[in-house]
Amino acid sequence: MPTDIIMPQMGESIVEGTITKWLKKPGDKVQRDEPLFEISTDKVDAEIPAPASGVLQEIKVTEGTTVNVNTVVGTIAVDGEAAAKPAAPKPASAAPSKPAPAESSAGVPPAVAGASRPRTPEPQAPSPAPAAQAEDEEEARSSPLVRKIAREHGVSLSQISGTGLGGRITKQDIMSFIETQGSQPARVERSEAAPSPSSPTPSPAPRPAAPAPYPGDLVPMTNMRKIIAQRMIESRRTSAHVHCMYEVDFTRIVNLRAKQKAGFEQRHGARLTFMPFFVRAAVIALQQWPIINASLEGDNIRYHRHINMGIAVALDWGLIVPVLKNAGDLNFLGLQRGITDLGERARTKKLKPDDVEGSTFTVTNPGQFGAVFGLPIINQPNSAIMGVGGITKQPMVITDKDGTDSIAIRSVVHLTLGYDHRLIDGAVADQFMALVKKNLETWSEEVG
Numbered sequence: 006m007p008t009d010i011i012m013p014q015m016g017e018s019i020v021e022g023t024i025t026k027w028l029k030k031p032g033d034k035v036q037r038d039e040p041l042f043e044i045s046t047d048k049v050d051a052e053i054p055a056p057a058s059g060v061l062q063e064i065k066v067t068e069g070t071t072v073n074v075n076t077v078v079g080t081i082a083v084d085g086e087a088a089a090k091p092a093a094p095k096p097a098s099a100a101p102s103k104p105a106p107a108e109s110s111a112g113v114p115p116a117v118a119g120a121s122r123p124r125t126p127e128p129q130a131p132s133p134a135p136a137a138q139a140e141d142e143e144e145a146r147s148s149p150l151v152r153k154i155a156r157e158h159g160v161s162l163s164q165i166s167g168t169g170l171g172g173r174i175t176k177q178d179i180m181s182f183i184e185t186q187g188s189q190p191a192r193v194e195r196s197e198a199a200p201s202p203s204s205p206t207p208s209p210a211p212r213p214a215a216p217a218p219y220p221g222d223l224v225p226m227t228n229m230r231k232i233i234a235q236r237m238i239e240s241r242r243t244s245a246h247v248h249c250m251y252e253v254d255f256t257r258i259v260n261l262r263a264k265q266k267a268g269f270e271q272r273h274g275a276r277l278t279f280m281p282f283f284v285r286a287a288v289i290a291l292q293q294w295p296i297i298n299a300s301l302e303g304d305n306i307r308y309h310r311h312i313n314m315g316i317a318v319a320l321d322w323g324l325i326v327p328v329l330k331n332a333g334d335l336n337f338l339g340l341q342r343g344i345t346d347l348g349e350r351a352r353t354k355k356l357k358p359d360d361v362e363g364s365t366f367t368v369t370n371p372g373q374f375g376a377v378f379g380l381p382i383i384n385q386p387n388s389a390i391m392g393v394g395g396i397t398k399q400p401m402v403i404t405d406k407d408g409t410d411s412i413a414i415r416s417v418v419h420l421t422l423g424y425d426h427r428l429i430d431g432a433v434a435d436q437f438m439a440l441v442k443k444n445l446e447t448w449s450e451e452v453g
Contacts, residue, residue, distance in 0.1 A: 010077065269453065275345055278345075281344055401415040
């Protein structure tokens with residue numbers, strides 16, 4: 006009997022999911038546990054592995070359809086069985102309409118809900134032969150997005166050293182390689198008969214890009230964008246937003262990272278980034294000012310036992326806030342590893358519902374795109390969110406120990422705190438941020 010492919014339940018409160026993309030088409034061979042299709046729920050998006058090896062026999066639920074958990078969405082003819090003629094995908098009965106998704110305990114944006122326009126299926130490559138095992142190994146160290154970029158630019162992933170966990174090649178790795186080395190047109194698929202040496206070799210033609218909306222198009226919002234919009238409006242209506250901004254002399258940490266990053270990566274197999282410095286400085290300040298880490302529950306204040314740090318991650322298809330649990334118990338290396346792991350799993354759709362629940366404070370980093378500073382909206386039910394601006398070199402007045410002033414070129418970053426004025430007074434917010442500033446400007450902690 007064929008093996009059923011079912012819509013999994015991605016958490017206790019999840020009752021339905023949307024199929025955003027099938028990674029195989031009927032008739033394709035599949036291996037057990039290889040990614041088979043992508044789904045989106047109210048909390049996370051994820052790649053769902055094949056439950057068995059064999060041939061994808063039938064797709065019962067088309068892309069963009071929302072169905073209840075445990076619904077059969079397709080079938081696999083397992084090895085040794087005669088696969089029936091592949092059936093064309095047919096729409097499944099969609100899950101009943103429901104009201105706007107309920108707020109999760111962390112109020113984080115949900116996962117992506119797939120493309121908003123009908124997608125033209127890409128031609129599938131033939132099943133890999135033994136000679137193509139090296140290419141399979143390359144793909145195992147990269148995401149579908151990275152492999153797509155590699156195909157479009159004619160880049161072999163074997164040329165790139167991955168900086169992700171276990172040597173995984175990230176989008177940043179391949180884009181940096183393309184910018185440095187330049188790209189070639191995408192390769193033409195090999196025909197079964199190789200051309201003779203005397204035959205002229207046709208010029209490779211680039212693979213057509215996915216259709217993009219044209220000016221004037223009316224494109225439906227994805228589920229992810231709908232819920233982000235809903236959550237942002239709810240937060241604005243719920244919290245009395247106030248922002249304060251602090252200028253921080255970041256020179257000490259910039260110089261420290263420049264000296265330590267090569268050795269850090271050799272010792273620990275992880276890149277040394279700036280984010281754990283900001284998170285660590287905030288953790289120390291939160292321990293001294295626990296009201297910033299608290300939440301309002303009706304007319305009561307919940308003082309949380311742990312500091313669960315939400316780290317906003319910008320994805321190509323939206324925004325999500327995975328949570329680094331018990332950040333106050335982690336040393337610097339633990340923070341760096343945790344932040345890297347969450348970011349990588351967010352970009353490769355490996356997060357679980359628990360990974361986006363329970364935040365007590367959030368850090369977001371608009372500065373990575375060049376913003377001087379941002380005024381972020383509070384991530385409910387948190388009471389505060391810290392925004393990290395871009396790091397730039399600026400002239401500053403420096404006062405030495407004798408009180409003599411001079412002008413020097415310094416690395417500067419602007420930090421903002423968005424806070425709920427119902428719970429946090431301006432004086433408290435300013436003292437909290439002053440401590441964060443001091444922690445960064447006088448950094449003395451070992452980075453590992």
